[in-house]
Amino acid sequence: MVRQVLLVVLLSFSSLASAAIDTYQFKDDATRERFQSLSTELRCPKCQNQNIADSNSPIAKDLRDELYRMLENGADDEQVIDFMVTRYGEFVLYRPRMSEQTYLLWYGPAALLLIGVIVVLLISGKRKKTEPGKPDGNLSDAEKQRLDQILKQEQNK
């Protein structure tokens, strides 16, 4: 029993060991939260599918240190982002900023949705025109007579 409890306790701690851990002392909890949110939004330039919070590469560590230093000195989010972008380019942002280059990225999905809606409306509009409610709407007089005959024959059987 004691062993099992010990095992559970140890296993519950093991996940902590996998992420990059630094011991930063923050002046308050708000700064800590900003550090955490910014470090997950900034991309590591070397290991491109990780943010600087997750990555163990030396450059990610340097950028975390720099982020910490800036936040402790009272930099706002905009200043931090500018600092990173002027050195490493727009690439470091996981949420790209609005610019001529990223209009397609930001508005593309909405534009596609709009096109889809228009296509659906056009198609359903066309259907309505060809089927104006009555089932025999498109039959000529001769065809109607023939249909009546057939129905009568069926009834007389």
Add this chain to the structure above:
Amino acid sequence: MRRLIVILPLVLFVALGLFLWNGIGKDTKTLPSPLIGKPVPEFSLSALLDEQKTITAADLKGRPALLNVWATWCPTCKQEHAQLNRMARDEGVTIYGVNYKDDRAKAKIWLDKYMNPYALNIYDPDGHLGLNLGVYGAPETFLLDAQGIIRYKHVGAIDQRVWGELRQKMKQLEVN
């Protein structure tokens, strides 16, 4: 009109296919540097070989030159070192070095052992200049014009082929 709509999906598919095909094999590791067209960031650091001597960004002006970020812990730097030596010795290329996050003693031994192609070597143990230069993996080489403006950046080792490209860009800078 109707026929056009029928082949529209095929056209879209081919267009998308070409677009994606175009991306295959493209280098996604090299980031475009936002520092192109900007001056080398201000710094004041000691010279690697002479602790008393201070180097600033102004010392890098005067003629087109290469600014090479290197370290003894970087295997690719060793790989490109012979090429840098050839360029400095045979073609008289001005190469400035940034000794990036390294140990002064080790770096001195390295230069004694493998020869020193650098006209100046900036000692940047904290990597602060490197950070301001947007360095994310040594070796990186910047092409500077005579006013100390960054004109081009190459990430990775310099070999004969890369030097060919760099030399052309450098010649253009000398003409202007």
